[in-house]
Amino acid sequence: MNTLKNDLLLRTLRGEKTERTPVWMMRQAGRYLPDYRILREKYSFFERCQTPELATEITIQPVEQIGVDAAIIFSDILVVPQAMGMEVQMVESKGPLLPDPIKGMADLNRLALPDVEEKLGYVFDALRLTKKTLAGRVPLIGFAGAPWTLLCYMVQGKGSKTFDEAKAFCYTQPEAAHRLLQMITDTTIAYLRGQAAAGADVVQIFDSWGGLLGPEDFEQLSLKYIRQIVAALKDEVLTIVFAKGAWHSLEGMAATGANGLGIDWCIRPQMARKLAGPTVALQGNFDPAKLLSPIPVIEREVRAMLDDFTGGPGRNAGAHGYIANLGHGILPNVPVEHALAFVETVKNYQYEPAR
Amino acid sequence: MNTLKNDLLLRTLRGEKTERTPVWMMRQAGRYLPDYRILREKYSFFERCQTPELATEITIQPVEQIGVDAAIIFSDILVVPQAMGMEVQMVESKGPLLPDPIKGMADLNRLALPDVEEKLGYVFDALRLTKKTLAGRVPLIGFAGAPWTLLCYMVQGKGSKTFDEAKAFCYTQPEAAHRLLQMITDTTIAYLRGQAAAGADVVQIFDSWGGLLGPEDFEQLSLKYIRQIVAALKDEVLTIVFAKGAWHSLEGMAATGANGLGIDWCIRPQMARKLAGPTVALQGNFDPAKLLSPIPVIEREVRAMLDDFTGGPGRNAGAHGYIANLGHGILPNVPVEHALAFVETVKNYQYEPAR
Helix, strand or coil: CCCCCCCHHHHHHCCCCCCCCCECCCCCCCCCCHHHHHHHHHCCHHHHHHCHHHHHHHHHHHHHHCCCCCEECCCCCCHHHHHCCCCCEEECCCEEECCCCCCCHHHHHHCCCCCHHHHHHHHHHHHHHHHHHHCCCCCEEEEEECHHHHHHHHHHCECCCCCHHHHHHHHHCHHHHHHHHHHHHHHHHHHHHHHHHCCCCEEEEEECCHHHCCHHHHHHHHHHHHHHHHHHHCCCCEEEEEECCCHHHHHHHHCCCCCEEECCCCCCHHHHHHHHCCCCEEEEEECHHHHHCCHHHHHHHHHHHHHHHHCCCCCCCCCCCEEEEECCCCCCCCCHHHHHHHHHHHHHCCCCCCC | CCCCCCCHHHHHHCCCCCCCCCECCCCCCCCCCHHHHHHHHHCCHHHHHHCHHHHHHHHHHHHHHCCCCCEECCCCCCHHHHHCCCCCEEECCCEEECCCCCCCHHHHHHCCCCCHHHHHHHHHHHHHHHHHHHCCCCCEEEEEECHHHHHHHHHHCECCCCCHHHHHHHHHCHHHHHHHHHHHHHHHHHHHHHHHHCCCCEEEEEECCHHHCCHHHHHHHHHHHHHHHHHHHCCCCEEEEEECCCHHHHHHHHCCCCCEEECCCCCCHHHHHHHHCCCCEEEEEECHHHHHCCHHHHHHHHHHHHHHHHCCCCCCCCCCCEEEEECCCCCCCCCHHHHHHHHHHHHHCCCCCCC
């Protein structure tokens, strides 16, 4: 890690001073990039994930083309249910389909706690090859879905606005739900440990559907398991927790000991800092749809966000505990030059007290 | 209004004391009721809306079958874009489709500020007939979509997880966006005024997609227009504003002068009260998916919600400024007896300090 040429992200997560705010974008290795779309024409989703050369190429595209301060390995959160024994189909531009979802306790017998080296070794291979190819240019981020979000897909079987079947499963069969969440948690710990061993400098836990739960359910069905994952990993690798929409539990998420917390765009930076406390790094929170604005608007809005997170009298310039990012994944219809404007504006930002 | 046999809702909205907490459910006149589904087999969506006898029958079903403390007129928020000149198709169980959406300033010429008596008189007729048929049993609620939520459909043309095209329209063509929002606002004021004249005791403004906007965008694209609507109506009818997910702006919504604010289930009652201030009534916030739980769980969770909103030492029993409701519309797959358990538990609730 000491050999990194750009370790802004790592120092920020460790609470150290940096010359400037690091920046990356969730889903930065993806559909808005023409070079990605070329590979998508030629290879299926799982071919792209499971072939280390392809995953590495896709992972590095935004580092070279957009100039982000971190790479995040190209993969998907649903590789974990797949490794546990479920069939997962990726229907291009329609989202995932798990044709044989979990309906009750008996279905859990179909699942295994996998040997992650055997079932997910291709992710570790991709991380090792990416790490080597990056040659210290920027840090490498690994990731996994939070247990609650994976349960959503494993029970509902596909995307949903409400994931009401997944919730009903938890409310009517709590014993089965918690057993499933624990199986996912144990698998995820082994998986992320393997990612760290394979070269991930940071791991991010994505709880994309955490915001569908009320505060008490979030504690019981999500945070309880995220806490186990962070506790198991915190001495091995830097951790970021991103539970979209779960602003009400920022305090609890900070108490997990995670080094960083992702926040979406529906919370004011000051409020997020107040709820999360002074020590954890905050990551976010640009509205992904705002990258569809004209470039001058993007530049203005990014500077306003940076003012809020880092600027202003009394703020300790250089140790803001802030990582610039979007509040959710970049949308596929964002022009590349708009993504570039986002990243460039962060890199060129200087707080100007008298704007 | 003085002749109502049950005016719990109205007194709560006026900040007066009541014997118990009033209760109703968003989308209570709808798909979870077998008698509704029978009518749905026979008549198209717009036949049900536009035939006062049908709308009245559907509106009164939950009053008679579930025992709610208010009726809400059966209609849809998209009758307003329709009255303004847009084609709106309701594709059963697929959601709305507006085949010719607004793409720019020129498209606004296709829209008119309608004569609401002429274009939406069927809603007023339905309100009058419902009012008469209710014969003072419970108050009658009218409603409209918030301008931002209507813009979402008018620009995107259909439902969406992100409404990114609607947002991009606002970001790239702000002048057209604000002109459209103002046209919707003006129409909505006339429409809700007509609803009040036709017998609505309360009107609720639904901003279903308010939570997709960050705090600053919510102020500019939504609250600014909701404020106009509430200001225009507050001397004529009681108002409730429900902007799902926009917890960050509860203070601003309270400042509109609305009598009640809806809240979803992703905020703790104490926090909602703190943000909204002491005077406005709060309405919510049971997770609709939780009605899929076993009945004893529903009963326990409803009582916990009531404890949080109304109970506890130091709370002024009888004047809580609280209306029990769901945090969003009831799901179609909720068993009728579960909806009944929700309503009954509220009606039978008594705070027990030593539970």
